[in-house]
Amino acid sequence: MKKINKREIIIMIFIFLIFLSFCYSFVGREEETIANERFTMLNYDLMMPDLRYAEETMSVEDKWKIEESLAEFDKIYKQANEALTKRNYKEYNLNATKLCLLHSLYVYEVYYDHKETSNVDHKLYNERKQLADSLFKKVGLNQDDYYFLVKDPLYHAPRVLIWEYPGIVLRASLYYEQYEKGLPPLSSGSSDSASSIMHILEELMPYFLILIVAIVCLDMVDSDRKQGTLKLLLTQPKKRSVYLMNKGKLYAKRTALIIFIPLAFTFACIGVQSGFETLSSPVLAYERGLTNLKNIDNHINDIHYVYGYDKKIYFSNVLINPDNPEDMEPQDEMELIPFWKLLLAASVFTILLICFYVSLNLLLHTLISNPIIAALSFLVIAGFGVLISMPENACAVYNVLNPFTHRNPIYAITGYTGYSFLFSAIVLLLATFLINRISVFFFKRKDIS
Numbered sequence: 479m480k481k482i483n484k485r486e487i488i489i490m491i492f493i494f495l496i497f498l499s500f501c502y503s504f505v506g507r508e509e510e511t512i513a514n515e516r517f518t519m520l521n522y523d524l525m526m527p528d529l530r531y532a533e534e535t536m537s538v539e540d541k542w543k544i545e546e547s548l549a550e551f552d553k554i555y556k557q558a559n560e561a562l563t564k565r566n567y568k569e570y571n572l573n574a575t576k577l578c579l580l581h582s583l584y585v586y587e588v589y590y591d592h593k594e595t596s597n598v599d600h601k602l603y604n605e606r607k608q609l610a611d612s613l614f615k616k617v618g619l620n621q622d623d624y625y626f627l628v629k630d631p632l633y634h635a636p637r638v639l640i641w642e643y644p645g646i647v648l649r650a651s652l653y654y655e656q657y658e659k660g661l662p663p664l665s666s667g668s669s670d671s672a673s674s675i676m677h678i679l680e681e682l683m684p685y686f687l688i689l690i691v692a693i694v695c696l697d698m699v700d701s702d703r704k705q706g707t708l709k710l711l712l713t714q715p716k717k718r719s720v721y722l723m724n725k726g727k728l729y730a731k732r733t734a735l736i737i738f739i740p741l742a743f744t745f746a747c748i749g750v751q752s753g754f755e756t757l758s759s760p761v762l763a764y765e766r767g768l769t770n771l772k773n774i775d776n777h778i779n780d781i782h783y784v785y786g787y788d789k790k791i792y793f794s795n796v797l798i799n800p801d802n803p804e805d806m807e808p809q810d811e812m813e814l815i816p817f818w819k820l821l822l823a824a825s826v827f828t829i830l831l832i833c834f835y836v837s838l839n840l841l842l843h844t845l846i847s848n849p850i851i852a853a854l855s856f857l858v859i860a861g862f863g864v865l866i867s868m869p870e871n872a873c874a875v876y877n878v879l880n881p882f883t884h885r886n887p888i889y890a891i892t893g894y895t896g897y898s899f900l901f902s903a904i905v906l907l908l909a910t911f912l913i914n915r916i917s918v919f920f921f922k923r924k925d926i927s
Contacts, residue, residue: 486736489693494740500682501674501748507667514665515562519574522581523555525639531630540625547624551580571657575617578650582610582643584626589640591627598640602810606647613650645808648762652814655760664759671749672756672817675741679824680888687737687831688860688885692853694733695839698725700849719918722840726914730836734829757821760814764893767811768823769900774811776896778870811893823899824887830906834881835860837910841917869895881909 482490529548532541558573586607589598614621656663664673764774839856846852863882872895877883884902889895 482732482735486694486732489690490736490740493690493736494743496686497678497682497740497744498747500678501669501744504667504669504674504677507669509667511663511665511667512562512565515570515574515663516559519555519558519562519577522577523552525581526551527584527626527628528630529628531628533629543625544628547580547626550624551577554580567662568657568660571653571661571663572617574663575613575650575653575657576619578646578653579610579614579617579619580624580626582646582650583621583624585639585643585646586610587625587627588636589643592636592640599644599810602644606644609651610647613647613654616654644810645812648808648812648814652760652762655814659755659758661756661759664756664761668756669748670752670756671745671754672759672821674748675745675821676817676824676888678741678744679821679828680886683828683887684885685864687828688835688857688864690737691733691832691835691839692856694736695729695836695843695856696849696853698729698840699843700847703847718921722844722914722917722921726833726836726840729840730829730833733832733836737828737832738825757816757818759817761817761820762808762812763815763820763891764811764898765813765815767893767898767900768891770898771901771904773873773897773901774809774893776870776873778872778894820888820891823891827887827890827899827903830903830910831885831887834906834910834913837913837917841913841920844917844921872896879905879909881906 526548527544529541529544532544554573554576558570558577561567561570561573589603611621653663655661662668766772767774835856838859839852842852842855842859843849846855860882863880864885867877867880867883867885869886869889871877872883883895884890884897884905886895890897890899890902893899
């Protein structure tokens with residue numbers, strides 16, 4: 479591999495400055511975290527039962543226990559709000575865990591008591607119940623001390639509650655992990671080192687990478703043509719496939735270095751100021767999708783219907799349970815993974831994207847002699863591919879095998895557009911292979927002048 483030239487060093491400096499500026503735009507947005515967390519707690523408070531609907535036949539002991547349970551919930555709710563106001567995140571995470579667990583206990587009582595439990599994954603519910611039981615013990619709450627079963631309007635609309643149970647318990651687990659590790663809750667306004675890289679990969683990279691690859695690959699064939707070495711290199715047709723393979727590898731490596739070196743420096747610069755503790759933070763992701771081709775339902779339009787935009791309450795865009803999106807519980811398929819694992823998987827996926835974009839550039843530069851027109855053609859194709867594959871339309875038939883549908887490294891791990899990481903990776907690999915074969919086919923028949 480050739481040494482990095484001055485032009486590429488300038489590009490890396492330019493990218494580093496863009497990355498750094500982009501990351502610093504999130505500094506000072508901690509209020510966003512607090513606003514999101516307050517909204518979450520308010521929803522839990524509103525979704526608790528109303529004692530006014532207690533049946534007349536209910537025993538005095540049960541009414542008293544419900545009243546005491548709701549009073550304890552209200553007490554913890556106020557403590558959580560106070561801790562959040564003081565930015566005492568350790569205490570807040572503990573109280574938020576308790577709120578989630580008490581809410582989940584109420585939902586499980588409805589689930590257990592109600593006869594309409596169709597379309598419920600009972601195996602998953604039992605697994606999450608075991609997780610909830612262990613969390614109750616860890617935070618020092620005795621489930622037998624609480625009772626919430628009031629047959630109020632929520633009870634008579636069981637889907638609103640029952641289908642959210644797995645997500646509520648998962649959120650409790652998220653808060654408890656943050657409490658154990660002494661970490662603050664993450665939001666779309668977090669600005670630590672790991673969060674900064676996530677913001678780049680999720681919000682900037684899907685579009686910025688296309689432009690960078692077009693710039694880096696601008697002279698991938700034209701430089702040899704201008705120097706007069708291309709004709710000499712291709713004196714035999716069988717050498718043309720080797721030439722293309724070597725070109726593809728060279729420019730994929732160059733692009734990867736040009737992207738990841740500034741990314742590493744950005745991570746280090748932000749980390750020196752804010753630390754690296756959040757690398758161990760729990761984040762929501764479709765972990766099974768890393769090794770499974772099974773895709774999940776895309777309910778982004780349901781979220782847009784309620785909010786009018788992507789609701790980023792879990793730090794990054796995560797699929798929310800469609801049955802009651804106002805409560806913002808994650809879909810059943812979501813699991814917790816450490817932050818470093820998400821960033822590692824996203825980095826691997828970014829490399830796959832680089833390979834695909836470089837292969838498409840190579841095809842266009844072999845077909846079109848003018849490098850500017852070839853680069854513009856790539857940008858037009860990429861722009862059209864992106865335009866027809868917005869996240870809410872990602873699962874349309876015409877987008878399933880559209881490589882540009884799978885352009886977001888973070889969505890590939892969180893499953894936000896409905897596709898598993900493995901499925902998206904295979905689509906990119908197949909597209910890269912197919913484009914390389916097409917490039918070889920045409921290049922072998924091209925007259926090199």
